[in-house]
Amino acid sequence: MLPDVSSLDLHGLISDESAAPVEFGANQCIIVRDSETKKSVRLEFPTALVMTVEECKGLEFEDCIIYNFFSDSPADAHVWNILCPNVSHRPVPSFEPSRDYVICEELKALYVCVTRAKSRVFFFDASESRRAAMFCLMNCAGVANKMSLEEHTELKQKDGGAFAQASSPEEWRKQGVRLFRGQRYDGAAQCFEKSGDELSCCEAAACREIDYALTTESSCANTAGKLASAAKQLLTIYQHHGHSVYLEVAGSCLISAGVSLGQEGSAHILLAKRVLAALGKREDVASCERFLVCAEGGERLTHSLGIQHSELMKYAWSCKL
Helix, strand or coil, X not given: CECCCCHHHHHHHHCCCCCCCCCCCCCXXXXXXXXXXXXXXXXXXXCCEEEECCCCCCCCEEEEEEECCCCCCCCCHHHHHHHCHHHCCCCCCCCCCCCCHHHHHHHHHHHHHHXXXXXXXXXXXXXXXXXXXXXXXXXHHCCCCCCCHHHHHHHHHHHCCCCCCCCCHHHHHHHHHHHHHCCCHHHHHHHHHHHCCHHHXXXXXXXXXXXXXXXXXXXXXXXXXXXXXXXXXXXHHHHHHCCHHHHHHHHHHHHHHHHHHHHHHHHHHHHHHHHHHHCCCHHHHHHHHHHHHHHHHCCCCCCHHHHHHHXXXXXXXXXXX
């Protein structure tokens, strides 16, 4: 448990004494609360695997940093103090599950975070008031220690290494395969990129975008953008492998993207028409042409084409391409 609250102190924890960029390993993970925090942490530590609590369920890593779990908690300091009244200077009500359901859910999430690590867990949290009760409880129970940056520096010198340990390309690729099979496509794409496996990175990225489009409520423009991005990745793979399934799903992604945008989706439909023509799908090509004519004339657009290819995309998706 790190009593320091500055991200500079966190940099000191995970790095060695050199000025070189921090290189995390394939079996090390930073666990955060939500996707927004994930984005900001990735900017600060671009070489690290960063996952939300939900994403890391069922996975294991050698080491984990639990980042701002308490700061970003829906429970305030008073609620957390129920667990360890010693840290509060005012009376704390007794624990009642029916009333304190928030802390029950928080403890479940905390359990998920802590049990992801096989060797070491580090807590870094910017909220001294919210983290105080749990830090006190874990310290008193003897399951964790508070360690200042200076103390950890001494330990690093003694053990001969920093927290962050770089991995080989093969180790990154193996982790990418594990994450891909577990449908953690964002992490898988990152691992494949670091391993130098460009095509696997494209496939994981395509899966990530399709998964987002099928499972996330968003604007038509955002969904179309995700599907168009997936199609681009799939077409790149097709150029190397030549497997028609990549071409077919790319076409379906483009049609679904175009139909979702209506008259503004003509560019996606035009590209889909070329893809489907390469597959010899004459009826679908004709449907694309009718869509384009309607869009150009400002006529009412039929959604049957989009529904048909949305279902095809979902079917191909269920088979994982």
